[in-house]
Amino acid sequence: MSDEENDIILSELDDDELVQQMHDDLYDGLKEEIEEAVNILLERGWQPYDILTKALVGGMTIVGIDFRDGILFVPEVLMAANAMKGGMAILKPLLAETGAPRIGKMVIGTVKGDIHDIGKNLVSMMMEGAGFEVVDLGINNAVEAYMEALEAEQADILGMSALLTTTMPYMKVVIDTLVAQGKRDDYIVLVGGAPLNEEFGKAIGADAYCRDAAVAVETAKEFMARKHNQLAAG
């Protein structure tokens, strides 16, 4: 790294250059630089929602694509998500004040009997990186815990994760309960975890199986778009 490259003064960049730089800084996991840039854009009169979508979510989308494609791996993604979090901490109260549109809300947790949460944590972080609100129920969730949180949080998406072949079938218990209570169509149900596959997702009646956190984000966006279209059409 040359001195010249270290010498970027964020406040001297024009808006387009700054957003581009934020994408690079997110990719490199530079939290302080992201916080500084968010504040600069706010001072320049940017709407919090535009900063979120154009600068932060835009940058995390690139991180997500490269994670999906096997260019970036978990450590880099965690660093990027941490930088994103720094920016979000500044924006969050402002987004609420300005009544910015909601991208979507997800309730997520590992299923009953399963205590392996690295994958679920990654999905949470990447979903937040994409601007979703995430309610993380943690590990070992019984069907009641999911049902209660979905209701209380008015969530759009239910995410379930399992690492063990023995705990995977519990996902079906949760989905069957949703069906029995007539609530299945109220939520987008996404499932994931190392031993799962698309076939399994279909067999238990989930909307989609997501191979990794990046795919979870893309799938969630796609289903939310469909949902909005349906509402508009309805």
Added chain:
Amino acid sequence: MTALAQMLADRDWILADGATGTNLFNMGLASGEAPELWNTDAPDKIRALYKGAVDAGSDLFLTNTFGGNASRLKLHDAQTRVFELNRVAAELGREIADAAGRPVIVAGSVGPTGEIMEPVGALSHASAVQMFHEQAEGLKAGGADVLWLETISAPEEYRAAAEGFALAGMPWCGTMSFDTAGRTMMGVTSPAMVQMVESLPNPPLAYGANCGTGASDLLRTVLGFTATGDERPIIAKGNAGIPKYVDGHIHYDGTPELMADYAALARDCGAKIIGGCCGTMPEHLSHMRRALEERPRGPLPTLELIVEKLGGFSSVSDGTDDAGPTRDRSKSRRRRG
């Protein structure tokens, strides 16, 4: 010379064991229950697990202690029982191995902490070393011949385990799980693992790969180890195919015949200690044993042959051939480190 070092010197190949979890679940372990608690609560089932592998021809088996570190046992409120559960598991193993009538190695299984280490995660190096050391002492007290680190993703965690094992003064082996585009979850490629292993002050007796995404991918990883020219013995412990959901239960689709092909190919790829992982039952092991005994050694397999015999890979590249995807960052003005 330790028992495993002796066996490595005497033998051309060593058959390790298969699945622990899959076997225990078939014996009635409930989902979410800690298998390690059975070491004291249902010792006969653990004896049966070990004996199943030995009777099928394994020269080495792992103890039922994969989740036996303080971090994992804490989730079952059993973090105060680390030493005891590991000691008992190794004692039961000793009992079965010593009654086998031939040399059988008791390898003390040590799995990951399940935490992400600093700087990206919260687990400090010192705490990780302490946890691995504590588990190592229990396995040592129970009479394990060697410690067996497995399913590791992060190089930091592999190093911390090595340090913990050194504190216990135990020989060890260590495998990582290459389940993400041919790399570990943390992005480690097969040659990067070799480099890391050889940089340790107390390197393992053998290193390699376990679990992951099926037998084909695992052998591609072994070829990656071999290509470095490193002479340390290599371990191959692949899953018996891919899990499928059938009538509310999970089945691995790898047949005993497929695992026999896998075992012979693993040896041709350069692995010396060969076993299975998830889904590998005693029936698979006896087929693997027969293949290793009866089939002649072949030339170094090509990737095409592996695909033909065992099925396709989960990703085009495994990060060792420059054929993987990249991002052009020549225009970016600030680079990480």
